[in-house]
Amino acid sequence: MLHSWDAGAVRAAEEPLLAAGEPLMARASFALATRVASLLRETRGRAGGSRVVLLVGSGHNGGDALHAGALLARRGVAVSAVLTTERVHAEGLAALRAAHGHVLAVDHDDQAVPDAVAAALATADVVLDGLLGLGGRGGVRGPAARLVAHVAQARPRPVVVAVDLPSGVGVDDGTRNGVVLDADLTVTFGAYKPALLLPPAAAAAGRVELVDIGLAPAGPPAVARLEAHDVAALWPVPAPDAHKYVRGVLGVVTGSARYPGAAVLTVAGAVRAGVGMVRYIGSAGPQVLAAHPEVVVGDGRVQAWVVGSGVAPDDDEQRRRVRDALVHAVGHDEPVVVDAGALDLLPDAVPAHVVLTPHAGELAALLTARGEHVARADVEAAPLAHARRAHDLTGATVLLKGGTTVVAGPHGATYAQADGPSWLATAGAGDVLAGVVGALLAGRAADAVADPTLPAALAAAAALVHGRAAGHANPGGPVTAGDVADALPAVVAGVLRA
Numbered sequence: 001m002l003h004s005w006d007a008g009a010v011r012a013a014e015e016p017l018l019a020a021g022e023p024l025m026a027r028a029s030f031a032l033a034t035r036v037a038s039l040l041r042e043t044r045g046r047a048g049g050s051r052v053v054l055l056v057g058s059g060h061n062g063g064d065a066l067h068a069g070a071l072l073a074r075r076g077v078a079v080s081a082v083l084t085t086e087r088v089h090a091e092g093l094a095a096l097r098a099a100h101g102h103v104l105a106v107d108h109d110d111q112a113v114p115d116a117v118a119a120a121l122a123t124a125d126v127v128l129d130g131l132l133g134l135g136g137r138g139g140v141r142g143p144a145a146r147l148v149a150h151v152a153q154a155r156p157r158p159v160v161v162a163v164d165l166p167s168g169v170g171v172d173d174g175t176r177n178g179v180v181l182d183a184d185l186t187v188t189f190g191a192y193k194p195a196l197l198l199p200p201a202a203a204a205a206g207r208v209e210l211v212d213i214g215l216a217p218a219g220p221p222a223v224a225r226l227e228a229h230d231v232a233a234l235w236p237v238p239a240p241d242a243h244k245y246v247r248g249v250l251g252v253v254t255g256s257a258r259y260p261g262a263a264v265l266t267v268a269g270a271v272r273a274g275v276g277m278v279r280y281i282g283s284a285g286p287q288v289l290a291a292h293p294e295v296v297v298g299d300g301r302v303q304a305w306v307v308g309s310g311v312a313p314d315d316d317e318q319r320r321r322v323r324d325a326l327v328h329a330v331g332h333d334e335p336v337v338v339d340a341g342a343l344d345l346l347p348d349a350v351p352a353h354v355v356l357t358p359h360a361g362e363l364a365a366l367l368t369a370r371g372e373h374v375a376r377a378d379v380e381a382a383p384l385a386h387a388r389r390a391h392d393l394t395g396a397t398v399l400l401k402g403g404t405t406v407v408a409g410p411h412g413a414t415y416a417q418a419d420g421p422s423w424l425a426t427a428g429a430g431d432v433l434a435g436v437v438g439a440l441l442a443g444r445a446a447d448a449v450a451d452p453t454l455p456a457a458l459a460a461a462a463a464l465v466h467g468r469a470a471g472h473a474n475p476g477g478p479v480t481a482g483d484v485a486d487a488l489p490a491v492v493a494g495v496l497r498a
């Protein structure tokens, strides 16, 4: 599992080490210089003779860049530091000067990037972004912002290495504040920060390399990301003496006359993820049976539910069945996945084993219906904050679908899963995901009710398997929702071997 800690927890972990005189910045900058040198060797064959430009802000992040620059200069790299403020890390600057690095500055009043700076950037093999790190508040401003825009527009674009974090991201909430310099590599110190896992900021980080500088952040992580072996530990694997009822029966109230395919796809997700049995309730029975003869159509005892995928707003009969299922599920402590056309039927307050699976537009509508006035773009700009808000307002576990899927549950349980290719953004893929989440909740229904943080972990596990299934179905190319479902058994088997 990847864990990340917010700025406060990282600083709290640093404090006693700094008080004890541990050379944290020296460790960080040495590791940074080493990574940059190996990057230069990869791209140019050797580090010596190459050109590196440091973008330097006022804090320790700039200090890291300056110290790393000094080390690189001593290895024969031509290093130029661009100071974006009058006040920069004094020791770092002295080290760079002692190593014969060039020092350039951008003027606060200057509206353009000075020629000497533009010239250095034009020939840079690597640009080190040391503008803002853990202490960044809001977006990059002033001359630094002009520099970032200049580098971002340069063609060819230099290789960018972010120091600790890409400057301009919201460290704890994963937002992008104005101009952000997209990095090819981020060298981060001591611990992952939430912005390195959360959308949309994480996309700016490129590849992330974590450097151990001796920090041990305490307390629960802010945001986690499951890996295959974590999912293996969560997945309900049948015992040797299992029969279909103990393995979990899933009630599926999805699809409608207008969207029968959604019923077929939710069922496909559930059966291919390994649920013991599916009971389908709704008008798409014939289509479901044609595709999945193992399904039982009609009411009966279940351990968990999936409701709402492809339920058209004007299908009164299916909406009534959804409402009945929701009332039954909440009243009988049965976990339930609430998707798409069921989201507006959610009761005001529900337990955490109710798992909502909206996309950004649906989450905006759900929050707006609760008096928040949120647009889809607001959700996309700050997915975690909005998923958490929906959890706080409803009590439900919230899985927000997107290129990176964010899950927010009780007691701060938060996951960000980035397991699927962009090809997964295809019609019906969300229906399959709802079925996978349902299969996991049915297989671990009693546990999911007993431990309110477990549904979030199960939802994240479903997102991992669903994302990987898309990559497995057709590596590097397009997939249909059906292809994703078809790939699930092999992906589950692979995960269980991890």
Ligand SMILES: NC(=O)C1=CN([C@@H]2O[C@H](COP(=O)(O)OP(=O)(O)OC[C@H]3O[C@@H](n4cnc5c(N)ncnc54)[C@H](O)[C@@H]3O)[C@@H](O)[C@H]2O)[C@@H](O)CC1
Pocket (backbone or CB within 6 Å): 014, 018, 024, 025, 026, 028, 029, 057, 058, 059, 060, 061, 062, 064, 131, 132, 133, 134, 135, 136, 137, 138, 139, 140, 141, 163, 164, 165, 189, 213
């Ligand atoms: N504390 C430590 O011992 C270590 C810190 N390290 C580095 O130190 C960084 C944190 O250092 P700082 O706390 O100095 O934080 P930053 O380097 O992020 O700089 C914060 C400073 O920038 C200014 N600032 C904040 N937001 C701004 C904005 N939007 N535009 C312009 N200026 C802004 C503020 O005046 C603040 O003083 C980490 O990210 C990491 O790179 C590493 O060297 C490892 C050890």
Ligand SMILES: [K+]
Pocket (backbone or CB within 6 Å): 061, 129, 130, 131, 132, 133, 162, 163, 164, 165, 166, 167
């Ligand atoms: K930075």
